[in-house]
Amino acid sequence: MLICEILKTKAPGVIAVAPEMTIVEVLRLFRDSNIGFVVVNRSPGEYLGTLSERDCCNAVAEYGAAAPTMAVADIMNRRVATCSTRDGLPLVMAIMTKRRTRHVLVLDGRAVVGVVSIGDVVKHRLDESLRNEQALHDYIAGTGYH
Numbered sequence: 001m002l003i004c005e006i007l008k009t010k011a012p013g014v015i016a017v018a019p020e021m022t023i024v025e026v027l028r029l030f031r032d033s034n035i036g037f038v039v040v041n042r043s044p045g046e047y048l049g050t051l052s053e054r055d056c057c058n059a060v061a062e063y064g065a066a067a068p069t070m071a072v073a074d075i076m077n078r079r080v081a082t083c084s085t086r087d088g089l090p091l092v093m094a095i096m097t098k099r100r101t102r103h104v105l106v107l108d109g110r111a112v113v114g115v116v117s118i119g120d121v122v123k124h125r126l127d128e129s130l131r132n133e134q135a136l137h138d139y140i141a142g143t144g145y146h
Contacts, residue, residue, distance in 0.1 A: 001088065001089045001124060001128070002085070002086060002087070002088055002089075003083055003084070003085050003086070003087050003088070003089070003092060003106055003114075003116060004085040004086065006089070006116060006120055006124055007085065007106060007113065007114040007116075010114065010120070014039050014112055014113070014114060014115055015029075015033060015035060015038050015039070016038060016039040016040065016041045016044070016047075017029065017038045017039075017040055017041075017051070017072055018040070018041075018042065018072070019040050019042070019048055019049075019071060019072050019073035019076065020071050020072070020073065021071070021072045022068065022069050022070065022071060022072070023056055023059060023067055023068050023069070023070050023071075023072065023075065024068035024069065026038060026051060026056070026072055027056055027068075030053060036052060036053040037050065037051070037052045037053070037102070037103045037115065037117065038050065038051050039105065039112055039115070040072055040073070040076045041112075045111035045112055045113075046110075046111070046112065047080060047105060047112050048073070048076070048078075049073075049076035049077050049078045049080060050076060050077045050080050050103065050105065051072055051075070051076045051077065052077070052102070052103065055075055055076065055077055056075070058075070059074075059075040080105055081095050081096070081099045081101045081103070081104045081105065082104060082105045082106070082107050083095060083104050083105075083106055083107070083116070084106070084107055084108070085106055085107070085108050085113060085114075089121065089124060089125070092104050092116055092121065093121055096118060096121070102117055102118040103115055103116070103117050103118075104116050
């Protein structure tokens with residue numbers, strides 16, 4: 001399965017924040033939007049970095065009480081894992097494993113067009129597995145033919 005197919009099943013757009021936002025502002029956005037990852041940018045389609053819940057936790061562990069008022073730019077991940085809309089799911093899984101990340105930015109050229117999360121990967125692999133299981137069941141039972 002290609003990444004562009006996965007993006008078709010997701011809500012359009014990418015949630016992004018400005019680099020000058022504070023960590024506590026982003027954490028409130030995470031809570032209110034039920035998310036755990038954002039792109040950091042100044043204009044749509046670009047990326048300066050990313051920020052995850054884990055990045056925020058690491059900032060609290062390192063900077064203590066000062067962390068909530070720090071700017072996103074001070075702790076964002078600048079080594080962003082990316083893929084193309086034309087890449088396959090196994091490649092993205094390999095990127096996630098190698099980079100030990102749960103999110104990969106999807107680029108169309110240089111523009112950010114989406115995010116694939118580990119949850120997206122699991123959902124699509126599960127759906128594929130269930131389809132294969134049903135096909136095998138139908139084959140064994142001699143049903144499902146047209």
